Amino acid sequence: MRRADLALQATKEPPLRKLGVSGSLYAVLANLQVTPGLTGAELARVVGVTPQAIAALVSKLSGRGWIERRSHPRHGNVQELHLTDRGRGELAGANRLMADLDGYLQQSLGDENYRQLRRLLGEVVELLPGWSPPDTVAP
Template identity: 50%
Template sequence: MTGNDEDPVGAGALDRVTWALRRAELAVQTLKERRLRPLGLAASHYTLLISVHSEPGLTGAELARRLNVTPQAVASLVARLESRGQVERREHPRHRHVQELHLTEAGRETLRAADKAIADIELRIIEGLGLKESAQLRGLLDQVADVAREA
């Protein structure tokens, strides 16, 4: 940046907390993609599998809202994982036009393997930062999320 009035961004734009968060997110996401690729998964597959595991019976629309993606994106991911036998759709017990999502045994096995890869990434981060700093970072990130939700 040249520092004149015609700069498209403010001074220190690349030093902002939000930019640091984005750089960290991209670095972690890239590492997740690399570690999950040998399992035939993308990070988005892992996210969908762990979401359905944590809340069995989610609908595609609920999942799209939680993941902040379009329903079409979720439908595409579900179709791919369903074709692999990792996710199944079941009719909602009260609303026959609503389809709930559930993991299959193959989906649970895939999630176990994927979660090991993700846990290894977590361990590497903790080793790099230290236990105290990792806990502090987690607390700070929770605060950032709270502040952003309140804004």
């Protein structure tokens, strides 16, 4: 799984960067499209990075005018993050690129294998939270 993840990252990063969006920035934008109004802490957990890393990504995207911070309706000191119209436009281009990559994989694997891969990956996602590391791990 790790090799497949690394290969995917290495494949998508160069064309995303040509659009001005790194893989990390894409992850932030895509998650804000799916769940508008996430806080920085929530976004860090979803993307799988530290709060410090998400702060740098948010700052970069905010500086570009792709996302905006809004005060939380009930908690004044908490800021929600939202895509701007410009951010949605930039994300649309990146989404088209990712859809093309997905289409390439589907065509290359064939419909049956592609469906099986998606099903198995879905099962992996469901099973992983149930794993507990052993109490001791030999060095």
